[in-house]
Amino acid sequence: MPDQLPEHPDWLWRTPDPKPSYDVVVVGAGGHGLATAHYLARNHGITNVAVLERGWLAGGNMARNTTIIRSNYLCEESAAIYEHALKLWEGLPEELEYDFLFSQRGVLNLAHTLQDVREGRRRVGANRLGGVDAEWLDPDEVRAFCPIVNTSPDVRHPVLGATLQPRAGIAKHDHVAWALARKADSHGVDLIQNCEVTGFVRDSHGAVVGVETSRGRIAAGRVALAAAGHTSTLTDLLGLRLPLQSHPLQALVSELLEPVHPTVVMSNHVHVYVSQAHKGELVMGAGIDSYNGYGQRGSFHQIEHQMAAALELFPIFARAHVLRTWGGIVDVTPDASPIIGPTPVENLYLNCGWGTGGFKATPASGWVYADTIAHGRPHPLAAPFGLERFTTGALIDEHGAAAVAH
Amino acid sequence: MLLIACPWCGERDETEYHYGGQAHVAHPADPAALTDAEWGEYLFVRANPKGDFAERWLHSAGCRRWFNVVRHTVTHDITAVYPAGQARPDAHTEVTA
Amino acid sequence: MTADSLAADNRAVDRLAHLRRSPLGGLADRLAAGSAPGPRGVRLREIPYLAQLNLRLDPIGPAARRVAEALGTPLPDRTASVTVTGALRVLWLGPDEWLVVGPDGTAPGVEQTLRQVLGDEPGSLVDLSANRTTLELSGPSARAVLEHGCSLDLHPRAFGPGHCAQTTVSKVQVILDQTDAEPTYRLLVRASFARYLADWLLDAMSESTP
Amino acid sequence: MSNRLPTGGRVDRSAPLRFTFDGVEYTGLRGDTLASALLANGVLTVGPSLYRERPRGIVTAGVDDPHALVQLERPHSEPMQLATTVELCDGLAAISLQGRGRLDEAPDEARYDKSYLHSDVLVVGGGPAGLAAALTAGRSGARVVLVDDQPELGGALLGGGREAIDGRPALTWVAEVRAELDAQPETRVLTRATAIGYHDQNYVLVAERRPDLPGGGGRLWHFRARQVVLATGAHERPLVFAGNDRPGVMSAAAVRSYLNRHAVLPGRRAVVFTTGDSAYATALELAAAGAAVPALVDTRPEPPAALVEAAGAAGIEVLTGSVVVGTEGEARLTGVRISALADDGSELTGPVRELACDLLAVCGGWSPAVHLWSMSRGTVRYDEQLAAFVPDSAAQAVRAVGSGRGRHDLAGCLSEGLTAGAEAATAAGFPVTAPVVPSCSGDEQPAPPRPVWLVPGEEGDPSTWRDHFVDAQRDATVADVHRAIRAGMRSVEHIKRYTTIGTAHDQGKSCGVAAIGVIAQLLGARSPGDVGTTTYRGPYVPVSFALLAGRERGPLFDPVRTTPVHPWHVRRGAVFENVGQWQRPHYYPRPGEDMDTAVWRECRAAREGVAMMDASTLGKIDVVGPDAGVFLDRLYTNGFAKLPVGSARYGVMCRADGMVFDDGVTVRLAPEHYYLTTTTGNAAAVLDWMEEWLQTEWPELRVRCTSVTEQWTTVAVVGPRSREVLAALAPGLDVSNEAFPFMTVRHTELANGVPARICRISFSGELAYEINVASWYGLAVWEAVLAYGAHAGITPYGTETMHVLRAEKGYPIVGQDTDGTVTPQDLGMAWIVARHKDFVGKRSFDRPDTSRADRKHLVGLLPVDRSELLPEGAQLVAPGADLAAVPVDPLGHVTSSYRSAALGRTFALALVRGGRDRIGDTVLAPLADGRTITATITEPVLFDPKGTRRDG
Ligand SMILES: Cc1cc2nc3c(=O)[nH]c(=O)nc-3n(C[C@H](O)[C@H](O)[C@H](O)COP(=O)(O)OP(=O)(O)OC[C@H]3O[C@@H](n4cnc5c(N)ncnc54)[C@H](O)[C@@H]3O)c2cc1C
């Protein structure tokens, strides 16, 4: 008999009404907002916290991502924060007392050109120096690790090798969010849904002292944005302009299939990333749409291209069926790295720009953000990701590592 | 698949075009006169409204002309198309809700 | 001056003809084999070595008038798309851009004449005859074949003889020029993409041919 | 046992078809679906449920079936097919599934096609409403397309029997309409064609099944429609009661459809359970077909008297105000338990009555198929009267008609269709008026239903109702919904994700709204309207990856670009490298040679004799106009306006952020005519970049750019003996150093008469020429060069040798030695950055980070062991670094690394932090296998640093 998914806990979270005032108001109950609330309470003892969510909890990108978790980023700064996340993931099911199906099945990043090979080897080397597990596989080893990948040399874009991060994998996105929400709630954090932040309350010095919401004004000692694709719509209200563009990013699932795909495969060159979730559906991401969009939908040609690309690498998928497609709104920065830290506006903190790849960072993002908010200065792992880099030019360019993202 | 009317060629599928981001961002006349912050802003910061957005498209598979479009970033309704260099025809303020 | 006299001199070409290879020269048999006659038929062939001069200039300047006189026809605008003058077809490509297409060997003559009438007006005239080749797709099913990979509205109410467009067919950019109502289309394609386009068309034609 | 009725139905009794299911042989008829054929053979059970392994049966007759999933094995292999939509064919073989399909490793041989079509009016759905719409729209002369997912038109009428239009059987009207549509020159009808997605700007995707093709391929239609009419009908809802998943519990409309369309009697003794009028027809027709119908259970206390009377006349007892509360049986239904229900629906009243039966036909109400409407961003609202979500306001040029918007009588459907067709055509510019609505009978406007969302269990409370299935495909029950709510969930989206209701193969087509009803009830909401729906997403039915991929697979996946010389490269046995879409010779091994040996040989030829390469893939752009020089000055870091006519210059372009973007040589052919070359991979990007600046920033510049990449074939002739080869090849040209100096261009006629543009430039440090000819002559000229160079042993070389030669000279390759984070200064090219003019990106060099002294610099590396090759991509660390103490501080990485014939050793280029200040230092490259290579940092130019060789 096929695996039953693990039972959820009997109790998840309360549905409280907002109080007039909190020490910290987190805007956005995605994974990052929830993890921030959890670590504010757990690591810093700050529990008079509200997480305000315009819709249903974790209904943004957290509900929509392809759940790939890895830390094999190119730049030291990125690898450090993503690896911090991966280490946290490894203990998170226990910490949160919730089996959210974290599965370290490895991630292959395929190389199809000589330049891909150079870049792959470069990343493997950099990762190893950074303490991130990484291996280089030749095509035969790729086939051994994932037998359904077409490693024939006679295809248009033959597989010339791959990087493998064995500790990478996937987790069940919704359950992660609920696990964080449940813990945050149990620490006393108020998770307030259907509560959209529509404005900011500022004192005579311009410091933010509260938010206006669809459920009334809420005073706040500090306001921490974790609104992903919507971040700049909020900072626009403060006249704070950010290097962010919100784009549609689509994904899709197949019907349930017997296990065929043992790992996670990503190919920047052919534009594929795919895993098979526990229930049995293939989970696959499409390319990012070029234009700005807040519609949680993208253009269908992305999906068509994605399918053609998938069949180049996985001929066995030809007769799998697309069951459902959807889109999210990802906030992309010029260097494909996030922005974390204080802002020029007093009491206002920023955690955004995770773009196409922030699910994997969820616990570390919350960890460093909570620390930053609690101490009013960037956590060391967050320090390189401040807004100043767009002035100094010290970008953390992850386009290579993140080309198709995740 | 958006349908965009090139001012020169008429309605074509989105795949014939190349997206160019926010319209009406002029290259500073004298970059050397700018502070690092101002230059950084020119390089990296663009409007990102949820609502009507004046943006650039290039008809790359057609007449190869750049032009401007006012498109709603939620509904994708296109309310204006005009050649590069022309002022934005409508006086809408961008909605950021 | 008539357009045909413009296009007269092709001696140089004759002399070198044996050295030329067209991008699809080796494929003629396959193109023929993929074609089919009949009421649902469709034919595909390469028309190699067409003269192609890319002309760019201000459409309302004095040079445009001089060019029109030399060609014997005004430069087409978008709505006119194509004008035919003698053996030459003038294709509208953009608000200040045209492609003058003529028979094999006519490029030098046309170029010389146009360069003269252009004078020192800022514009450009670039010989692209070898940059692209031409595939001709014709027959009752030609439109249906194109519709497998071209998102333009090719219905006679929207597109017909005298229309041209730059667009994409499958993954390839083409200049599409409908030359008659049968319909017959010319697809002008960059040489390095010609093989792919031909293969793609042959594959799409197998939908239409029995 | 045969359940096939002797007469009737739309099946061809003269054409028996053999098929197997789970290995057992059966026969069916043309016109059957796999499901109807199975039912005809008395097979009802299709496969156990996903988690609980409960037996499950066929429920509906269409795309909304929750259980009837099979694995097709013949005529082709395909997982997760609905037996209710698979058309039977001879030799078909299928097996049952337990909720999961199996992918077949055998290659998929089917054909997949796409087509783009524009229409004035697109009608989705070929039932009475859609037919009526297409008919009027078509009469206007507009371009009309009607798509329907069934093999024949008629929609719900195909499953009916008693409906009449203009006094004749409704299907006669259908046939007449079809004939008229076929005769309209601009109308097109597609059957077996399912609209799967409705996107912005009236972009509708339609998946057409083509079972006639071998392998069962399909076609994906891309429609752009000025106006759309959605006539997609409605799905009958199940009811939620204990044991409602037992095989033998079927949709009442489906039972009727099997009876009338396939002449199959799915049960001998049937109970009907309904919340409204429509199932009375099922009961009556079952009885007429010979089944015993002991009871019709109606939730309404007072159903319409005429219906009750008609049922009574047929010997059917109508139990009003009642519900089925449970079922009996194991693999198949053997009986039901019936009870009265309190007025407020909260509890069962009165005694439970048991009735033996083998079929329970259920109608829980009708849910208009609002999927496409919703995908078009139209809003839906909950209609209390209809107990259904119906289309509300449109967001695009679309109209919904018929039972797809809650209109459940034939005359009404026709009327709405005729009107919408006329309105749509008129709006598309083809004015027409709707004809008079014909008279209809046999399908009258139903009385209001009495929805019952949750039939109380006979015992326990919702937390224990584990056999009240809400989404049976996911084995999700009322107890699961209850648990989600008890855990704190309030949003329907959360409950969906917690219980996985609505996420299975059918995407909740039948159970979705029923689930909302259950949720509303358990939340204590006033109405399902307060709970709302989850988001409808495409595709409307699952479609294969292969269909979406279309014909652009395998060889057609991505164009392969080749040069005119390509056939020669192939003949010569070149090993190719993909560079962008181009295929370029990587090296030309001779028999027995590996890559290293071949490259060593090719390099030596270039350094010692003469070698040639096909450089045609370089991007080439004609830049023409009085301001061309000024324009190039603004784009390149160095100056071009003052370049003499006939001369060439190397240039570097940066992005506005100051990072190197491209490089190449530009020649000034005439005062107003430059000929610019780009790297192979960047050709299109550079042209786009140039035009972007011209059109959007500097429209005042009188410059025009034209790509001439394929106009020219470029043959590079390289090496000390290249001059003598050129002299022979171009007899009319004075090739002396004085007459044809470095970085100049000449026009000449080659010995074979071909006109050529020859540039004396060098990417190897050797004396070298690039011969450009019209690409028609490319192959001939390549062969001529080869012939004229034969006596000098001219050697063709590929990209690898090119890379070695340039690396020996320290010339970077953009994209290999740079990665978008490298400035010209980082490359040691401060000399190429003009101080007295502005250019794109210049301001960026003054930013704090870009002006740091310890940025990564391009340097040379010489492994201490002269034969040790550094792997490209290898990281570099300081000597003495403790590799075990992660994180280890990296100094940089190897960008290029080769064996040099000229140097007689290995060498590399690398980006190293503060590298120019470390020349002479050693660094370590830790390798994957645990070894480390020690290397010395040097200047990047390792061969002929004084440049003495380039003049020959
Ligand atoms: C299709 C897709 C695939 C992806 N795949 C991967 C992957 O494989 N691996 C990976 O690491 N990452 C992936 N990502 C990226 C990842 O999902 C995001 O980076 C991450 O979820 C963002 O953080 P979040 O969870 O906090 O954001 P969200 O879940 O989007 O949270 C932001 C929340 O803020 C709320 N909000 C916004 N405005 C307001 C307001 N004014 N008031 C109150 N609340 C507000 C939103 O409703 C939302 O719930 C993918 C993303 C998409 C769309």
Ligand SMILES: NC(=O)c1ccc[n+]([C@@H]2O[C@H](COP(=O)([O-])OP(=O)(O)OC[C@H]3O[C@@H](n4cnc5c(N)ncnc54)[C@H](O)[C@@H]3O)[C@@H](O)[C@H]2O)c1
């Ligand atoms: N008495 C009742 O309560 C009741 C309830 C429902 C329907 N009806 C009757 O059924 C008929 C309904 O007529 P109608 O025309 O509105 O609907 P219909 O159900 O007759 O026709 C809809 C057609 O659209 C097709 N379809 C649905 N989605 C599609 C898609 N995405 N792509 C392609 N095809 C698609 C269906 O297969 C069907 O053939 C009327 O006669 C009505 O009275 C009665």
Ligand SMILES: Cc1cc2nc3c(=O)[nH]c(=O)nc-3n(C[C@H](O)[C@H](O)[C@H](O)COP(=O)(O)O)c2cc1C
């Ligand atoms: C990893 C993952 C797996 C999913 N699996 C399924 C699935 O099996 N069936 C399904 O209907 N939807 C599945 N979904 C998609 C959700 O139903 C839904 O489309 C997504 O959360 C976006 O929400 P929306 O479509 O309501 O906007 C999955 C989503 C993710 C991120």
Ligand SMILES: [Zn+2]
């Ligand atoms: Zn255009």
